[in-house]
Amino acid sequence: MKIFFKKSSVAVLLLLVLTSCKQNELIELVSPDASKKIVFMDGENPNDISFSVYYGNQQVIQTSVLELVSEELNFSGKVSVEKVENSSENSTWNSRFSELSTIPDHYNQTKIYLKQGDAKLNVIARAYNEGVAFSYEVPEQNNITEIGLSENVHYNFSEDYPVWSTPKREKGVLTAQGEYRKIPITKLEEGAERPLLIEVGDSVKIALAEARLVDYARMSFNKGNASKYSIVSSLDGKISEQKHDTITGAVIAERKIEGAQVHKTLPFQSPWRVVMMGDSYGELLENNYIIQNLNPPSAIDDSWVEPGKVLRETTLTTQGGFAAIDFVASHNMQYVHFDAGWYGNEMDNASDATTVTLDPKRSKGPFDIEAICKYAKEKGVKVMLYINRRALEGKVDEVFPVLKKWGVSGVKYGFVRVGDQDATTWMHEAVKKAAEYKLVIDIHDEYRPTGFSRTYPNLLTQEGIRGDEETVPNEHTLITMFTRMLAGAADNTVCYYNKRVDKMGSHASQLAKTVCIFSPLQFLYWYDKAPAAPIKDDGLWGDTKTIGNEPELEFFNNVPTTWDETKVLHAEIAEIGVIARRAGNDWFVGGINGPTARQVKVDFSFLEEGAKYKSKVYTDDDTVNTRTQVKIEEIEVTNESTLNIDLNSNHGFAMHITKL
Numbered sequence: 087m088k089i090f091f092k093k094s095s096v097a098v099l100l101l102l103v104l105t106s107c108k109q110n111e112l113i114e115l116v117s118p119d120a121s122k123k124i125v126f127m128d129g130e131n132p133n134d135i136s137f138s139v140y141y142g143n144q145q146v147i148q149t150s151v152l153e154l155v156s157e158e159l160n161f162s163g164k165v166s167v168e169k170v171e172n173s174s175e176n177s178t179w180n181s182r183f184s185e186l187s188t189i190p191d192h193y194n195q196t197k198i199y200l201k202q203g204d205a206k207l208n209v210i211a212r213a214y215n216e217g218v219a220f221s222y223e224v225p226e227q228n229n230i231t232e233i234g235l236s237e238n239v240h241y242n243f244s245e246d247y248p249v250w251s252t253p254k255r256e257k258g259v260l261t262a263q264g265e266y267r268k269i270p271i272t273k274l275e276e277g278a279e280r281p282l283l284i285e286v287g288d289s290v291k292i293a294l295a296e297a298r299l300v301d302y303a304r305m306s307f308n309k310g311n312a313s314k315y316s317i318v319s320s321l322d323g324k325i326s327e328q329k330h331d332t333i334t335g336a337v338i339a340e341r342k343i344e345g346a347q348v349h350k351t352l353p354f355q356s357p358w359r360v361v362m363m364g365d366s367y368g369e370l371l372e373n374n375y376i377i378q379n380l381n382p383p384s385a386i387d388d389s390w391v392e393p394g395k396v397l398r399e400t401t402l403t404t405q406g407g408f409a410a411i412d413f414v415a416s417h418n419m420q421y422v423h424f425d426a427g428w429y430g431n432e433m434d435n436a437s438d439a440t441t442v443t444l445d446p447k448r449s450k451g452p453f454d455i456e457a458i459c460k461y462a463k464e465k466g467v468k469v470m471l472y473i474n475r476r477a478l479e480g481k482v483d484e485v486f487p488v489l490k491k492w493g494v495s496g497v498k499y500g501f502v503r504v505g506d507q508d509a510t511t512w513m514h515e516a517v518k519k520a521a522e523y524k525l526v527i528d529i530h531d532e533y534r535p536t537g538f539s540r541t542y543p544n545l546l547t548q549e550g551i552r553g554d555e556e557t558v559p560n561e562h563t564l565i566t567m568f569t570r571m572l573a574g575a576a577d578n579t580v581c582y583y584n585k586r587v588d589k590m591g592s593h594a595s596q597l598a599k600t601v602c603i604f605s606p607l608q609f610l611y612w613y614d615k616a617p618a619a620p621i622k623d624d625g626l627w628g629d630t631k632t633i634g635n636e637p638e639l640e641f642f643n644n645v646p647t648t649w650d651e652t653k654v655l656h657a658e659i660a661e662i663g664v665i666a667r668r669a670g671n672d673w674f675v676g677g678i679n680g681p682t683a684r685q686v687k688v689d690f691s692f693l694e695e696g697a698k699y700k701s702k703v704y705t706d707d708d709t710v711n712t713r714t715q716v717k718i719e720e721i722e723v724t725n726e727s728t729l730n731i732d733l734n735s736n737h738g739f740a741m742h743i744t745k746l
Contacts, residue, residue, distance in 0.1 A: 111167045115196045117213040118176070122363055124211055124218040126198060132164050135202065135209065139218055139292075141363045146286045148242040151312065152222065154207070156346065158233040159224070163203025171197040179383065183393055183543050183606045184375065185667070187650040190215075191379045204228075210355070212380070216373035217362040219297065219380055225353045234346025237305075239319045239359055240312035241294065246270040247286055247315070250569050250659070252279040255306065262504070262532040262550040266565045268660075271315050278307040279534065279550075281362065281572040282317070283370075283659075290363070291370055293572050294319065297358040297380035299536040301511040303347040304504060305357070319359070321347035322505035348507045357536065367568035368654030371665075374572045381537035386521045388543040392495075393606035393647045394420025396470065398579075400615070400630075401622045402428050402449035407458035409618035413633065415465040418643045421607070422462060423470040423498065428453060432474035432500065439477040440488045459493030470496035470528070475503060482516055486523040496526035496546075496607075504532045514538060517545045528577055528607050535574040546575070546606040553578035553603075554612055560591035560736045561660050561680045567602055568659045578603040582642075583631035583713070584613035591678065593714040594706040595738025597638065600645045601676030602665050608647045638704050638716040641740055645674055653692045666692055673699075675741035679733040686731045688741075693725040697745055704740040705731065722746070 113126040121142055129136030129149045139147035154161040176192045193212040200207045208223040224233065253264040255277020262279050271284075281295035294317070296305045303321035310316030323345070358380045364370040399410040399422055410422045427448025430437030437443070444451050455469075462469050471494055478485060478499065489497070497520060503509035513533065520527050521544045534550035551570050552558050558566075570576060580599050581587060587596055600608055614633045615622065622630055633639075649667040655675070656664040664677040664686060673693065677686060693699055700722055707717035721729070723743065731739055 113167070113170065113196060113198060115194055115211050115213045115218070117215050117218070118174075118192050118194060119215045121215065122213050122218050124213060124220065124361075126209065126211070127165070127167065133162065133202075135165055135200065135207075137220070139361050141286075141290055141292070144286075144290060145244070146290060146292055146363065147361065148244055148313070150242045151240045152209070152220075153238040153240065154202075154222070155236040155238075156205075156233045158230050159205040159227070161202050161205050161207065166201050167198060168201060169199040171199075181540070181543075182388075183391070183539065183546065183648055184378070185604050185649050185652040186375060189375045189378065193379075214376055214379070216364075216376040217292075217360060219358040219360040219376070221298075221356045221358045223353060223355045224350070227352070230352060232349060232351050235348050235350065236346055237319075237321050237348075237356070240310050241317045241319070242310075242313040243271060243284075243286075243315040243317070245315060246272050247284050249274060249278075249285075249317075250283040250565060251275070251307075252277070260532065261306075262534050263552050263556065265552060265562060266569055271317060272309060274307060274309040274317060276306075276308045280305060280307065281569065282307050283367075283569045283572070289365055291365070291367055293362040293370055293569075295360040295362055295377060295572065297360050297377045297537045299357045299510060300514045300538060301507065302357050303507045304510060305359070323347050324506040324508065325503070362572060366657055367659050368657035370572055371568055371657065372652060372654050374574065377535075377537040377572075377574060378540040379537075381540040383540065384543055385541050386544070390524050391526055391543050391546070392420060392468065393546055394468075394608075395642070395647060396421040396423050396607055396609045397611060397616065398423045398425055398609060399619065400425050400448075401620045402444060402451070402453050403620055404452055404454045404457060406615075406619040406622075407453070408461055409616040411458070411462045411465050411467050412618065413616035414467050417639070419467075419610070421468045421470050421496065423472065423496075423609070424455075425472045426474065426500065428455070428471065429473070429477060432472075432476070435476050437474075437477055439473045439481070439485045455494075456492050463493060468495035469493065470498060470526070472498045472500055474500045476501070478516060479512060482519045486519065486525060489525065490523050494525070496528070498528040498530055500530045502529055502531055502533050517542050520544055526607070530577070534570070537574065539574065547577045548575065549577050551576040551578055551603075554581045554586070554590065555579055557586045557589050559589070559681075560595055560678050560738070563591070563599065563603070564658075564663050564678055564680050565660050567663045567665075567678075568657060571604065575605045576603055577605050577607060577609060579609045579612040581612040582610070582614060583633065585629050586613075591736040592706045592738055593638070593716050594704050594740060595678045595736070597641050597704055597716070597740040598676030598678050598738040600642065600647075601667055601674050601740065602663055602678055604649075606647050608645075610642055634713060636712050636714050636716065637718055638714065641702075641704055641742060644672075644742055655688065655692075656686060662686065664688065671745045673741070673743040675739075675743065677731070677733070677739045679735070679737050681735050683735050684733055686733055688729045688731060690723045690727045690729070691725050693723065693743070694745075695725050697724065699723050699743050699745055701741050701743040703729075703731075706734065706737045706739075
C-alpha cells in the first residue's frame with residue numbers, strides 16, 4: 087500500500103508504519119519525536135474499529151473500541167480498510183491570548199478510509215509530541231442526507247488506575263464546577279468531566295479530553311463494561327425542558343438517555359477525542375496547547391480583542407460605576423463588569439436585555455449605562471455586562487446592536503445550557519455573533535473549553551471551574567490546576583478581602599492564583615468594592631469589603647493575564663503547585679501550598695543566562711501590621727540562583743521578577 091506525503095513548512099520524516107495482510111491492516115501512527123503512538127486495527131474482533139495508545143514502550147491504553155450507532159446507517163459488520171492518506175505538519179502560530187505567545191503545531195496524521203459493514207466511515211488521527219487524537223468523518227453515501235448518531239468509545243486499561251473525577255451527573259448537581267475526588271477506574275460514575283486525569287503508574291500521567299466541540303453533543307465519562315478496567319465515553323442526550331436551580335445553575339431537568347444524541351447532515355466530522363500524555367502533571371499542563379492545535383486558526387480580525395483584569399461592580403448605580411472606573415483606571419486594570427439585575431430579574435424569561443430595568447432586589451438606581459460607558463471610554467476603560475442566557479437565546483440580533491450603541495465591550499453569558507447538541511451549537515453561534523459586534527465573551531457556569539478560543543479569540547475565558555465563589559481550599563485549587571486547567575482558561579473570580587479567604591488559604595496564595603489559574607480575563611476583588619462606591623450590604627453578595635491600599639496590591643496592578651512563556655516548577659496534585667510565567671522581560675511566579683507545611687525550593691534556571699534580575703517576593707507573615715499580613719522582600723537573582731521558601735499549611739507566595 088502506498089504512503090502519500092503532504093509537504094509541510096519544515097521537512098519532517100513521517101514515522102508511520104503500515105503492516106498489511108489479507109484480513110486486517112495494522113496501522114501505527116507515531117509522533118514526530120517517536121514518544122507517542124496510536125495503533126489502529128489491532129483488535130481480535132474484525133467487526134471492531136479498534137485502537138491502542140503507547141507512551142514510549144508502555145501501552146497506556148489497551149486495545150479499545152470506537153462504537154457508532156445509527157438507524158440510518160448500519161455501523162456493524164466487518165471493518166475493512168479501503169485507503170490510507172498520510173500527511174505531516176511542522177509549524178508555529180502566534181497568540182496574544184494564551185499561555186504561550188508562540189505555539190508549536192507539529193504532528194503526523196493519517197486518514198483511514200473504512201467500511202464497517204455497508205457503512206462508509208473515515209477515521210482521522212494525529213500524533214503530536216504532546217499526545218494523540220482522533221476523530222471520525224461520515225461521508226455522503228447511499229443518498230442519505232442526514233443521520234442520527236450515538237457514540238461510545240470504550241477505553242480499556244491493564245490496571246485499576248486512579249482517576250481524578252468530578253461528581254456523578256445527577257439532577258441538581260454541578261459537575262463541571264464540582265469537587266474533584268481521586269478514585270479507581272472501577273468506581274467512576276456517570277458524567278465525569280473532561281479532561282479526565284488518569285495516573286498510569288508513578289511516572290506517566292494521561293488525560294482523556296475533547297477538542298473542537300462546536301456543534302455536537304458533549305462527551306463525558308463513566309465506568310465501562312468492555313473489560314475489567316474500562317472507561318466509556320458517551321454523548322449527552324437532549325434535555326426535556328430547560329430547568330436550572332436559580333441559585334447554583336445546576337440542571338434539574340431530565341436528560342434523554344435513549345436514541346441518537348446528535349443529528350447531522352452528511353458529510354460531517356466529529357470533535358476530536360484526545361489523549362494527553364506526559365511524565366508529570368506539570369508536563370501535561372505545559373503542553374495543554376494540543377487542545378487549541380486541534381481547532382482551526384482565528385476566523386476573525388482579532389486586533390480589537392483586549393485581554394485584561396476586571397473589577398465587578400454590584401451596586402448597579404451610576405455612582406458605583408464611576409467609582410469602579412476610576413479604580414480600574416488607576417490600578418492598571420482594563421474592564422468594569424456590571425453583574426445581574428440591570429435589566430430586571432435574570433431568572434424571569436420576560437426580562438429584556440435591550441432595556442435598563444433594574445431589579446429592585448439588586449439596586450434602587452439610578453443606573454445610566456450610556457453615561458457610564460462614555461466615562462469609561464474617556465478613562466481608557468471597557469465595560470462588560472452580565473446577561474443570563476434567558477435574555478439571549480433567540481434574541482442576540484436584538485440585544486447586541488443595543489449593547490454596541492451603549493458602548494459596551496463585552497458580555498458574560500450566565501446560566502448557560504450545556505451538554506446536548508442544541509445547547510452546544512447555540513453557545514458557539516452566539517460567540518460568533520458577538521464577534522460581529524466586537525464583543526468579548528466570558529461564559530459562566532458549566533461550560534468547559536475545547537479550544538474554540540483559537541478560532542474565535544473574542545471568547546476570552548469561561549468558568550466550568552470550582553472557583554472562589556465556592557470557597558475552595560487551596561488543596562482543591564491544587565487539584566484544579568492539574569485537571570480542569572488542562573482544558574484551557576478558567577474564570578476563577580479571585581477574591582481578596584472577603585472573609586472566605588481565611589477558609590480557602592491565605593492572601594499570598596490569592597495573589598498566586600492570578601499566575602496559577604490562567605485566564606485572559608482575570609476577575610479580581612470579586613466580593614470587594616472600589617473605595618468611592620456606595621456600600622452594598624444586602625445579603626446577596628455577603629461580607630462586602632472596601633478595597634484598601636495594602637502595598638502588595640502592586641502585584642495585582644502589575645500582573646498580566648496572558649503570557650509569552652510558561653514553566654511549571656513544582657506540581658504535586660492537591661499538595662503543591664508553583665508556576666512561572668513570562669510576559670516580555672518580566673517573570674511572575676505563583677506558589678500555592680496545600681494542607682502540609684513544607685519548604686519549597688525555587689530554582690531560577692528558567693531566567694536568561696548571564697542576566698541579572700530583581701525579584702519582589704510576597705509571602706504571608708502574621709507580624710505584618712496590615713489587614714492582609716503580606717510581607718514584601720526584594721532580592722537579586724540570576725539563572726544560577728535558588729531560593730528556599732518556608733510555607734505554612736494553606737499558605738502561598740508570589741514573585742515579580744524584573745530584568746536589571
